[in-house]
Amino acid sequence: MTQLSKVYGKVFTIWVGHKPMIVVNGFRLVKQVLSNYSEETSCRVVTPFVRDTMKAKGILFSSGHTWKEQRRFGISVLRSLGLGRRSMEFCVQEEAGHMVEFFASKRGESVDPRTPLFHAFCSVISNVIFGHPFDIEDKVFQKLIECIEYEAHFFLSTFHLLYELFPWLMRHLPGPHQKAFSCLEHIHSFGRSEIRRHKEKRETDEPRDFIDFYLDEINKKKEDPESTFDEANLVHVIYDLFTAGTDTGSSTLCWALLFMVVYPDIQEKVQAEIDAAVTRSQRISYEDRMNLPYTNAVIHEIQRYKYVLLVGNFRQCAKDATIFGFPMKKDTVIIPDIASVLYDPEEWETPHQFNPNHFLDKEGNFFVRDAFIPFSIGYSLEEGTRG
Numbered sequence: 001m002t003q004l005s006k007v008y009g010k011v012f013t014i015w016v017g018h019k020p021m022i023v024v025n026g027f028r029l030v031k032q033v034l035s036n037y038s039e040e041t042s043c044r045v046v047t048p049f050v051r052d053t054m055k056a057k058g059i060l061f062s063s064g065h066t067w068k069e070q071r072r073f074g075i076s077v078l079r080s081l082g083l084g085r086r087s088m089e090f091c092v093q094e095e096a097g098h099m100v101e102f103f104a105s106k107r108g109e110s111v112d113p114r115t116p117l118f119h120a121f122c123s124v125i126s127n128v129i130f131g132h133p134f135d136i137e138d139k140v141f142q143k144l145i146e147c148i149e150y151e152a153h154f155f156l157s158t159f160h161l162l163y164e165l166f167p168w169l170m171r172h173l174p175g176p177h178q179k180a181f182s183c184l185e186h187i188h189s190f191g192r193s194e195i196r197r198h199k200e201k202r203e204t205d206e207p208r209d210f211i212d213f214y215l216d217e218i219n220k221k222k223e224d225p226e227s228t229f230d231e232a233n234l235v236h237v238i239y240d241l242f243t244a245g246t247d248t249g250s251s252t253l254c255w256a257l258l259f260m261v262v263y264p265d266i267q268e269k270v271q272a273e274i275d276a277a278v279t280r281s282q283r284i285s286y287e288d289r290m291n292l293p294y295t296n297a298v299i300h301e302i303q304r305y306k307y308v309l310l311v312g313n314f315r316q317c318a319k320d321a322t323i324f325g326f327p328m329k330k331d332t333v334i335i336p337d338i339a340s341v342l343y344d345p346e347e348w349e350t351p352h353q354f355n356p357n358h359f360l361d362k363e364g365n366f367f368v369r370d371a372f373i374p375f376s377i378g379y380s381l382e383e384g385t386r387g
Contacts, residue, residue, distance in 0.1 A: 005025040010025045011324055019333065033336050040317055080213065081210065118149070127209075129211060148183075154177070304374065317330050
């Protein structure tokens with residue numbers, strides 16, 4: 001899309017079948033469409049595949065009242081469970097320690113880190129949602145991971161595109177899309193079984209994990225006709241929380257390991273900085289980042305240079321609007337190309353090179369640039385806008 005923008009400009013239209021999609025390219029315009037036109041472009045894109053599978057439930061694939069209520073509750077509960085606090089950090093440190101032990105046990109042998117990294121992310125998220133981790137040898141857990149990975153790769157496949165173009169035909173044909181349906185149902189079935197287990201075996205009134213909090217909210221809001229809290233939505237929220245971070249997070253760490261191998265000079269600088277700031281007997285913590293400017297810069301540069309999504313979340317016009325002087329009808333799809341922001345030559349000195357200096361000033365202090373938006377640009381729920 002960046003190459004197309006060199007021919008057709010920063011804002012251009014591509015056609016997917018009969019449907020026009022407006023691509024917005026570069027930091028300045030992407031920031032405007034996400035900030036200045038957030039109300040006009042506040043709707044989720046509901047494609048045929050998403051409509052057939054997600055049923056407008058959960059957080060990632062819902063809109064309007066459902067999205068606002070589910071997202072607000074989700075953020076609140078995650079904070080209660082320790083997101084950004086020491087309790088959550090301890091869980092991450094535990095998994096990091098297991099990863100160090102795993103690599104040390106290989107004693108220099110070649111190893112594919114993808115599976116153990118994926119398991120590490122799943123364990124952290126499992127603790128938050130289900131209140132317990134899973135053994136990597138657990139057959140049920142292995143099947144769950146297999147389904148999550150298949151779903152992630154299916155969304156990038158040709159068959160997914162064909163389904164979006166010809167849903168009426170693809171629904172009746174065999175192919176990878178049918179396995180995607182099966183995998184999705186397996187993930188949902190896993191969520192339902194965990195919900196049943198929580199309802200049957202809960203021993204205290206004090207909620208211990210995300211499911212406990214959600215079940216309490218269902219009971220609290222059962223007399224509210226406007227409430228969107230029910231077990232069907234909970235199943236989809238579990239899917240959203242469990243799948244959204246595992247593949248992207250583990251992929252980012254795989255790239256991190258690869259870059260440390262490819263750039264040994266950068267690896268040596270990172271190791272030397274950590275050795276100087278953190279003793280071998282203590283665990284590295286989030287607070288240590290203040291004394292690790294180069295390491296922090298390397299982490300941010302990994303996220304910039306190897307952005308693990310294609311372009312970012314699509315938006316859809318909630319009403320007829322004029323954006324950048326162009327009239328756009330309701331339901332027009334807007335594609336803010338986040339990747340083009342992270343490679344924008346007007347914002348980065350060497351956009352197509354791995355260069356941690358993008359996040360260091362002349363004195364070697366760490367700083368974050370405005371154009372670093374791998375997680376898009378978010379807004380508060382109180383303002384009624386989508387992050």
